[in-house]
Amino acid sequence: NAGVMQNPRHLVRRRGQEARLRCSPMKGHSHVYWYRQLPEEGLKFMVYLQKENIIDESGMPKERFSAEFPKEGPSILRIQQVVRGDSAAYFCASSPSQGSGELFFGEGSRLTVL
Amino acid sequence: KNQVEQSPQSLIILEGKNCTLQCNYTVSPFSNLRWYKQDTGRGPVSLTIMTFSENTKSNGRYTATLDADTKQSSLHITASQLSDSASYICVVTQHGSGAGSYQLTFGKGTKLSVIP
Numbered sequence: 283n284a285g286v287m288q289n290p291r292h293l294v295r296r297r298g299q300e301a302r303l304r305c306s307p308m309k310g311h312s313h314v315y316w317y318r319q320l321p322e323e324g325l326k327f328m329v330y331l332q333k334e335n336i337i338d339e340s341g342m343p344k345e346r347f348s349a350e351f352p353k354e355g356p357s358i359l360r361i362q363q364v365v366r367g368d369s370a371a372y373f374c375a376s377s378p379s380q381g382s383g384e385l386f387f388g389e390g391s392r393l394t395v396l
Numbered sequence: 397k398n399q400v401e402q403s404p405q406s407l408i409i410l411e412g413k414n415c416t417l418q419c420n421y422t423v424s425p426f427s428n429l430r431w432y433k434q435d436t437g438r439g440p441v442s443l444t445i446m447t448f449s450e451n452t453k454s455n456g457r458y459t460a461t462l463d464a465d466t467k468q469s470s471l472h473i474t475a476s477q478l479s480d481s482a483s484y485i486c487v488v489t490q491h492g493s494g495a496g497s498y499q500l501t502f503g504k505g506t507k508l509s510v511i512p
Contacts, residue, residue, distance in 0.1 A: 286439070317502075324400070324485065324502035325440070338499075373439055385500075387432075387439035 284309065286376050287356075288388035296396050301361040301368070303391040307376030314357040315385065316342075316349060319371045328372075331357060364395045398423040400488050400503035408509045413476055417506045419469040419486030427491035431460050431471045434483045434505065443471070443484075476510045483507050 287306040295301050307314050312333050317325040327341040331351035342349065346364075351357040361368055371392045375385040400421045409415050421429070428447045432440035444453045444460040446469070453460050457480075459472045473480055483505035490499045 288439075322504070324504040326502070327500060384442060384445065385430075387441070389439045390437075 286374055286386050286388035288372075288374050288391050290391060291389060292392050292394070294394045294396060295364050297365055298363050301364050301393055301395075303359040303361075303372050303374075303393070304356040305359070305374030305376075305388060306356040307374075308378075308386050311376035311378050311386070313377045313379060314351050315375045315377075316357075316359050317373045317375065319373060319390075321370075325373060328359070361393070364393070366395045369393055369395045398488070398490060398499075398501045400486055400501045402484075402486050402503035402506050404506060405504070406507040406509070408511060409476055411476060411478055411510050411512050414472065414474050415476060415508065417471045417473075417484050417486075417508070419471070419503060421467050421469070421486070421488045421501070421503075423467075423488040423490050423501050425491040426464060426467075427489040429460075429462055429469050430487045430489070431458070431469075432485040432487060434485055436482070440485055473508075476508075478510050478512065481508060481510045 286308055289304050314331045316328040319325045329342045329349045330338040334353050346362045348360045371390045373390045374388045377385050403418045430445045431443040433443055434440040443458050444455050446453050446462045448464050457474045462469045485505040486503040488501050
């Protein structure tokens with residue numbers, strides 16, 4: 283049973299380009315969460331999605347950032363017109379249900395903006 | 397404001413020694429508290445999860461305690477090994493109502509280095 287899969291593990295973009303980060307939850311999990319971690323900082327909640335629905339995006343910047351979790355395929359976190367401040371590790375986690383008590387994290391995608 | 401404070405920020409111990417990491421939180425209303433281990437460059441891995449009614453929970457050489465009255469938790473590591481070198485993150489879940497209220501507050505972590 284594969285865990286949460288994230289790709290790419292490392293991504294380098296120049297300012298102004300777009301970054302797309304993918305997350306495939308664990309089999310049987312329909313809840314996906316995205317977090318951002320800056321160096322020496324704790325993980326910060328960005329967005330919570332269920333299949334085809336954004337449940338809570340209160341932690342995600344209103345501009346340039348978007349997330350989706352389509353009926354088929356992985357969840358995608360999209361960052362348009364990246365800036366250097368977007369450089370961070372982006373973690374995806376999944377759970378079988380809301381409030382199940384357990385989150386399973388992926389290995390993260392490390393974005394570097396030059 | 398919901399906050400999770402961890403101490404110490406970093407810790408160096410000799411292999412075989414014990415250590416205790418602290419976590420204080422102000423998250424309310426409280427749902428549960430988790431401890432995660434995060435190796436450098438990897439994703440967090442769950443060690444324990446504790447609800448309001450649980451005072452102690454063990455997972456091998458890891459023992460977590462929770463005092464919901466004082467809003468404090470600790471993670472005790474026994475007979476440390478080199479592989480215990482990692483960041484240990486305390487995470488508190490806020491209890492809410494309805495969809496979208498599943499909010500976690502993460503501490504910044506304690507960076508533990510176990511040296512031979």
